[in-house]
Amino acid sequence: MQITFLALALKNLKRKAFRTTVLVFAIGLFVALLVFAVSFTISITSTIDRVSKRLGADIIAVPVGARTEAQEYLLESRNTSFYMPAALLDEVQRIKGVRAVTHQTYVTSIDGLCCDVIPTMIVAYDPATDFIIKPWLNRAIGRQLGPGEAIAGSGTAENLGLGLLGIEATLFNNRFTIVGELEATGTGLDNALFMTEESLQEIIASGLSPLSKDQISVIFIRLDDGLDPDYMGRVIEGQVYQVDVVTRSSMGVRWLTTLADINKIFLVTVSLSSLLTIFLVWSIFTAIANERVREIGIMRAIGARQSHVVKLFFFEAGMLGAGGSLLGVLGGTYLSAQLAASFALMNSISAGLELGQQLAIGLLGLLVGGGVCLAGALLPVNRIKRVEPLLAIKDA
Amino acid sequence: MAQLELNEVSKIYRVGDNVIPALDRVSLSIAKGDFISVVGHSGSGKTTLVSIVGGILRPSSGQILFDGEDICALGDVELSSYRNERIGFMFQFASLLPMLTARENVMLAALFGQERSREEQQRADHLLDLVGIGDRVEAYPGELSGGQQRRVAIARALMNNPGLILADEPTGDLDEETEAEIMKLLGRINREQKVTMILITHNAALARTADRMLRMKNGRLVGVTERE
Numbered sequence: 158m159q160i161t162f163l164a165l166a167l168k169n170l171k172r173k174a175f176r177t178t179v180l181v182f183a184i185g186l187f188v189a190l191l192v193f194a195v196s197f198t199i200s201i202t203s204t205i206d207r208v209s210k211r212l213g214a215d216i217i218a219v220p221v222g223a224r225t226e227a228q229e230y231l232l233e234s235r236n237t238s239f240y241m242p243a244a245l246l247d248e249v250q251r252i253k254g255v256r257a258v259t260h261q262t263y264v265t266s267i268d269g270l271c272c273d274v275i276p277t278m279i280v281a282y283d284p285a286t287d288f289i290i291k292p293w294l295n296r297a298i299g300r301q302l303g304p305g306e307a308i309a310g311s312g313t314a315e316n317l318g319l320g321l322l323g324i325e326a327t328l329f330n331n332r333f334t335i336v337g338e339l340e341a342t343g344t345g346l347d348n349a350l351f352m353t354e355e356s357l358q359e360i361i362a363s364g365l366s367p368l369s370k371d372q373i374s375v376i377f378i379r380l381d382d383g384l385d386p387d388y389m390g391r392v393i394e395g396q397v398y399q400v401d402v403v404t405r406s407s408m409g410v411r412w413l414t415t416l417a418d419i420n421k422i423f424l425v426t427v428s429l430s431s432l433l434t435i436f437l438v439w440s441i442f443t444a445i446a447n448e449r450v451r452e453i454g455i456m457r458a459i460g461a462r463q464s465h466v467v468k469l470f471f472f473e474a475g476m477l478g479a480g481g482s483l484l485g486v487l488g489g490t491y492l493s494a495q496l497a498a499s500f501a502l503m504n505s506i507s508a509g510l511e512l513g514q515q516l517a518i519g520l521l522g523l524l525v526g527g528g529v530c531l532a533g534a535l536l537p538v539n540r541i542k543r544v545e546p547l548l549a550i551k552d553a
Numbered sequence: 554m555a556q557l558e559l560n561e562v563s564k565i566y567r568v569g570d571n572v573i574p575a576l577d578r579v580s581l582s583i584a585k586g587d588f589i590s591v592v593g594h595s596g597s598g599k600t601t602l603v604s605i606v607g608g609i610l611r612p613s614s615g616q617i618l619f620d621g622e623d624i625c626a627l628g629d630v631e632l633s634s635y636r637n638e639r640i641g642f643m644f645q646f647a648s649l650l651p652m653l654t655a656r657e658n659v660m661l662a663a664l665f666g667q668e669r670s671r672e673e674q675q676r677a678d679h680l681l682d683l684v685g686i687g688d689r690v691e692a693y694p695g696e697l698s699g700g701q702q703r704r705v706a707i708a709r710a711l712m713n714n715p716g717l718i719l720a721d722e723p724t725g726d727l728d729e730e731t732e733a734e735i736m737k738l739l740g741r742i743n744r745e746q747k748v749t750m751i752l753i754t755h756n757a758a759l760a761r762t763a764d765r766m767l768r769m770k771n772g773r774l775v776g777v778t779e780r781e
Contacts, residue, residue: 158674161664162664454609455648457609458609459636459662462633
């Protein structure tokens with residue numbers, strides 16, 4: 158068996174268990190705050206980013222004045238309806254730089270005899286031009302939808318209690334067979350029932366929906382390679398007056414503006430907290446160094462180098478930092494999951510973190526917590542390593 | 554060749570405008586295996602002399618040769634290695650680390666060595682046995698008597714096979730009986746292990762048991778008495 162610096166450092170930490178606990182707790186609080194702030198921010202920004210990427214379009218064109226409603230549906234799953242003439246499709250298609258267009262039409266089912274499901278967003282798409290739904294359909298059922306068929310988004314399936322294929326539902330007095338469930342996309346489309354444009358025409362023909370023929374809700378646009386979506390968005394708005402556009406960079410701008418303000422508060426709070434933690438670590442390690450000056454003198458007298466002294470103290474600081482950071486990562490992650498649910502901003506969008514993001518934030522917490530601890534210990538350790546052994550032994 | 558040579562070694566402290574010569578041009582030569590005692594009043598320079606020889610204090614001037622090597626020219630890393638490999642220290646106070654067991658305190662000397670060995674624990678246990686407390690290897694310093702703690706300190710000083718042990722009043726706060734036991738042990742180690750020993754003591758009777766007694770006064774070496 159050999160004695161090691163790590164074992165020595167651990168024994169030193171155990172000597173003053175209360176002080177060690179206080180320091181670990183303080184670092185944990187700071188890291189929890191950091192993890193919470195970063196999780197909150199990334200959760201929202203990555204959700205918005207995820208939505209815009211998953212839609213697969215460079216630009217979304219919506220009726221004039223419906224920009225907010227469109228984002229509310231796509232990001233917050235709020236049932237809403239807005240319409241524009243289908244003829245605008247051709248106008249948009251004709252613009253130079255537009256590679257492909259497809260459209261969707263939204264209508265909300267209603268409570269009533271005509272519909273035997275809870276109010277749900279119906280999304281009709283054009284199978285001939287669609288590039289949004291098709292990839293998901295292929296993965297779910299391996300084919301396109303036929304007339305009289307619908308497929309549920311993952312959230313809709315849960316809401317309707319769908320568990321088996323082949324469930325029939327009545328929508329605006331039309332019978333539809335719900336043939337399956339799409340995988341979760343993290344967008345508002347998760348809470349929709351999808352059908353073809355042809356099926357929607359049957360609903361329109363029933364006369365019970367608010368929709369009339371030749372109306373669409375959204376145009377999804379793909380651009381030629383290399384074109385700037387923000388620039389093309391302005392071009393489209395300039396040439397087709399009846400539409401507003403939403404590009405990836407403007408997706409969720411309302412939420413991002415609110416988030417920016419919140420982030421300023423987070424930044425100040427986290428910065429002050431880090432300074433406080435560094436100061437706390439500095440003061441405790443200064444006390445530790447003063448208490449153990451004779452021990453250091455003895456160790457130096459029996460052959461410890463200055464680098465050994467530094468190594469020992471940095472192992473102690475590192476262990477404190479690691480312990481506190483781990484506590485903080487767990488605490489901050491828990492806070493993100495529990496407290497954040499009370500934020501209206503987090504409630505309105507289906508914000509969440511992927512496992513990779515959580516791990517990255519956890520790693521950030523560990524690194525920052527450890528770094529703050531080492532930074533606080535730097536000055537006291539630098540001072541004590543330089544003390545002449547005899548003076549250290551005598552002065553104590 | 555002498556194991557240890559001091560040539561005109563001085564140590565001066567400057568406090569404001571005052572110049573305090575803690576050691577004043579001391580020269581001496583010590584052979585391997587010698588048992589040397591150093592006596593003198595408080596402030597005579599005994600601890601300063603031993604500290605400079607042990608490499609825990611730098612002299613202001615002079616030369617110190619250990620096995621022919623000038624230790625004054627060594628940098629911090631080399632001087633640390635010198636202390637670790639060639640010197641064994643015993644202090645006038647209980648110098649064990651309180652959070653380590655007797656065995657771990659002895660093994661501490663090996664932690665700072667350049668080369669580690671898998672037999673460190675066995676060696677520590679052997680040394681603790683040699684000094685007479687082989688049955689208390691797992692005890693913490695708080696659980697040992699003053700004499701037992703000194704024994705552990707001796708074992709630690711021997712851990713890396715030093716050529717020279719420096720003992721600065723190692724029995725100063727012990728009772729007579731324990732003091733005698735410790736001195737007997739040091740004498741045995743000196744004879745059996747052929748380790749050179751320099752002992753600082755206030756006790757004249759103990760000092761006379763050494764091969765040579767050096768008398769210090771005001772930082773100077775004022776007398777040398779060979780044992781009859």
